[in-house]
Amino acid sequence: MALIEIERVCRLFEDPKRGKPVIALDNVNVRVERNEFLCLLGPSGCGKSTLLNMIAGFDHPSSGTVKVGGHVVSEPGADRGVVFQQANLMPWLPVWENVAFHLKMTGAPKAERRERAQKFIDMVGLRGFENHYPSELSGGMNQRVGIARALLMNPEVILMDEPFGALDEQTKMDMHAELVRIWRESQSTIVFVTHSIEEALALGTHVAVMSARPGRIRELLPIDLDRPRDTTSAQFNDYKRHILHLLRPESEHRLEQAA
Known part of the structure; x- marks a missing residue:
């Protein structure tokens, strides 16, 4: 299934x-x-x-x-974590508290929240920035915080809605x-x-x-x-050409078939 x-x-x-x-x-x-x-x-x-x-x-x-x-x-x-187009972080909380916010809402003690958040802060490459606030981070780093927050919930599925759309090309890569x-x-x-x-x-x-x-x-x-x-x-460009063909207006496909 x-x-x-x-x-x-x-x-x-x-x-x-x-x-x-x-x-x-x-x-x-x-x-x-x-x-x-x-x-x-x-x-x-x-x-x-x-x-x-x-x-x-x-x-x-x-x-x-x-x-x-x-x-x-x-x-x-909780089986589905969501990462939005904007990280939607709480600007008054440091990185680790943003990551662990779900645990705070469930009443988990501070020491447990900090320990569990650290695993996912490390996973997204933000060790050393645990106590920084969102305003002190780049757009890409804030999106990493959003990903870490979603991962901490241990979801089966992570849903991401154009999370890198606002980033420059190098950061996006x-x-x-x-x-x-x-x-x-x-x-x-x-x-x-x-x-x-x-x-x-x-x-x-x-x-x-x-x-x-x-x-x-x-x-x-x-x-x-x-x-x-x-x-x-x-091979990459073969896929790209095929997708570009699929994305053409359906009216163009109908004209092709009729020709």
Whole structure:
């Protein structure tokens, strides 16, 4: 049984100004096995984040089902950690307290919180910055804190919504390498939203290519590339050309087929 099962999912949003609902997702089917790294790739507005929010339990399908670990998702849970586009850290708390905030909410004593946080601070490469505040860190470092916070909950699934979108290219490449290392070390299952083909190919074991709204899965591609991935290799660029073809407007595909 797959760890994540998305079956015949549709999502409609009411739009009073248009007088009819907007179809965000239409008949989406995806299966994610344990320890896979799935990248959801598609144009802006295709429903990638909506789908991620359904796995997280923040949103629900209008029809169809989303299951994690064989159970229908009805609300957020500790089996799913979420890393957002912005790290959303508490600026008045140092790094270790941001990482351990979940434990504080459960009433864990300070010594236990500090000890457990340290493991994940080390894992994301922030040893020595435990007592720094978010304002004293770079954007990439703050995102590492957000990843450590998600990992501390020991989730089966880590959900990431374009977490590196605001970073410069060099920092982004560094974070890609770090995330792959963390994924391997933690043996987590990751679902990662992106609109960058190169980012999806640099990270994913699989890439789900989505159409423009209403979002559908055009193709689920297993990515057979060695790591670290060479973005200049012929095989990498073969994948890139194929995905670019999939992302072309469907009207162009219909014209091609008719020609």
